[in-house]
Amino acid sequence: MPHSVDTAAPRTESSGVRLRQPAGFGTLFFTELWERFSFAGMRAILVLFMAAPVAEGGLGLSAVTAASLYAVYNSTVYMLSLPGGWIADRLWGSQRAVFVGGCTIALGHLVLSIPTVPTSYVALVLIAIGTGTLKASVPTILGGLYAPDDPRRDPGFTLYYLSIQIGGFTAPFVTGALAVAFSWHVAFIAAGIGMILGLAVYAVGRRKFGDVGKVAPQPATPDERRRLTRKAALWSGVAVVLLVIDVLLKWFSLGQLINIMSLVGIVVPIVYFAAMFRTPDVDRSERSRLTAFVWFFAAAALFWLVYDQAGSTVSLFIKDKVNRSMFGWEVPVGFFQSAHAAFMIVLGSAFVLIWAKMGRRQPATPAKFGISLTFIGASFLLLGLAATTATGGNKALVWWIVGFFFLQGIAETHLGPVGLSASTKLAPARFATQTIGLWYLSTATGGAVQGQVVKLQTVLPQPVYFGSQGLLLVLAGIILFLAVRRIRALMEEDG
Numbered sequence: 001m002p003h004s005v006d007t008a009a010p011r012t013e014s015s016g017v018r019l020r021q022p023a024g025f026g027t028l029f030f031t032e033l034w035e036r037f038s039f040a041g042m043r044a045i046l047v048l049f050m051a052a053p054v055a056e057g058g059l060g061l062s063a064v065t066a067a068s069l070y071a072v073y074n075s076t077v078y079m080l081s082l083p084g085g086w087i088a089d090r091l092w093g094s095q096r097a098v099f100v101g102g103c104t105i106a107l108g109h110l111v112l113s114i115p116t117v118p119t120s121y122v123a124l125v126l127i128a129i130g131t132g133t134l135k136a137s138v139p140t141i142l143g144g145l146y147a148p149d150d151p152r153r154d155p156g157f158t159l160y161y162l163s164i165q166i167g168g169f170t171a172p173f174v175t176g177a178l179a180v181a182f183s184w185h186v187a188f189i190a191a192g193i194g195m196i197l198g199l200a201v202y203a204v205g206r207r208k209f210g211d212v213g214k215v216a217p218q219p220a221t222p223d224e225r226r227r228l229t230r231k232a233a234l235w236s237g238v239a240v241v242l243l244v245i246d247v248l249l250k251w252f253s254l255g256q257l258i259n260i261m262s263l264v265g266i267v268v269p270i271v272y273f274a275a276m277f278r279t280p281d282v283d284r285s286e287r288s289r290l291t292a293f294v295w296f297f298a299a300a301a302l303f304w305l306v307y308d309q310a311g312s313t314v315s316l317f318i319k320d321k322v323n324r325s326m327f328g329w330e331v332p333v334g335f336f337q338s339a340h341a342a343f344m345i346v347l348g349s350a351f352v353l354i355w356a357k358m359g360r361r362q363p364a365t366p367a368k369f370g371i372s373l374t375f376i377g378a379s380f381l382l383l384g385l386a387a388t389t390a391t392g393g394n395k396a397l398v399w400w401i402v403g404f405f406f407l408q409g410i411a412e413t414h415l416g417p418v419g420l421s422a423s424t425k426l427a428p429a430r431f432a433t434q435t436i437g438l439w440y441l442s443t444a445t446g447g448a449v450q451g452q453v454v455k456l457q458t459v460l461p462q463p464v465y466f467g468s469q470g471l472l473l474v475l476a477g478i479i480l481f482l483a484v485r486r487i488r489a490l491m492e493e494d495g
Contacts, residue, residue, distance in 0.1 A: 033164075033166055035194075037191070038198065041187070044172035044176060045175050052184070057183055081131075085431075087133060089431060092216060095206055098138055102134055108123045135436075140213060140436050165345045218281070269297065279431075281428075287428075292366075292491045300369075303376055303415055317387070322395055336401060340405045365488075377471065381470035
């Protein structure tokens, strides 16, 4: 059966929207929570681990090299969600992809607990592959639990998105404390235990999914599998040969790698969208919905271009230009990342209730994206204003930053979970999980562009740097508001 609907769910008095989520929702919620705990816990200390001396159990990289490698690694994880989606759609089905991906992640964390440099790199590869395999399949299963017009869908995905924030909020405190009190590798073991707990929850509760994600929706034929294997072997061989030549000629550098990854992050989605539109199995109706998804992808790439600077340019601004004293206590820079997750938990919970109460009267998906871009733009405009006060040796008040993260929380609530929901609804049948992979790829694309945009800091004053990006995103939000009717028509929605 394609959907699992809880017919006994209670209704709100004002809108008739059922607040209770489908059977299996809780399993996916806690699976994602523990997977995010695992990944966020590892990522919270990853740069510090890379930059720590080998004698202290780290990789011994310079701070700049560690930060660059971290950015490339994070982008690669999101890019791998595309082949992970293909595996789910054409080979295994989403249920199996989640389980195998989770096992690979857990194995990677356990290998990362071995205190040697070579095993650390092997472990990071395993975690990246496992995350890419799992990442797109969890929301695909969740989307399959709802009918396409179920008004619980967006509130449900917003509630599900809270699991990401809860895991992201708690994990840095746990792994950070363990790394200080014991060692990096004890902290990595804790992250691995988180993934094992997620696998246990998933294994016990997966029967509630019924047939959703049980088999591949568009199984690859034996001939397709053989052709794919040959192509993968060919292009992998070409990549290895080019890398060897690059190294032997001493042309290889980290800057070159970052530029290559930036180019890949832009080219891959273009090629993938083109292939999806040209596939004969995608009918006219699916092409229309896919066109609507292109709008959302572009909006999301712009969003992540700005949003993901919270861990780089914004963190440096907070460190150097902000008076972090609150109630007589100087707040550590890293704590502001958890503050953002806390805002997401509170605001996400509020919008779950608001949207559930509004039911079919809640803003349409394109309007929510417009709200998101407007608020994320406003957050950078606010930061630009804060930067104008941090001149002549003065520092900006910490409340500017509190307001910044509050605006970002509203913005992400209207895009992150809503985009996941839209991806499951707009995906062509042949590319169900791969479309989720494309949605996650918008993060990599935004990051790829960001890798070049941040260079503008060397030529622009900070108020102009932050303010110009904020203005761009506000204008993009206005464009989305103006295009709501057109996009809804492409989505084949009324109104």
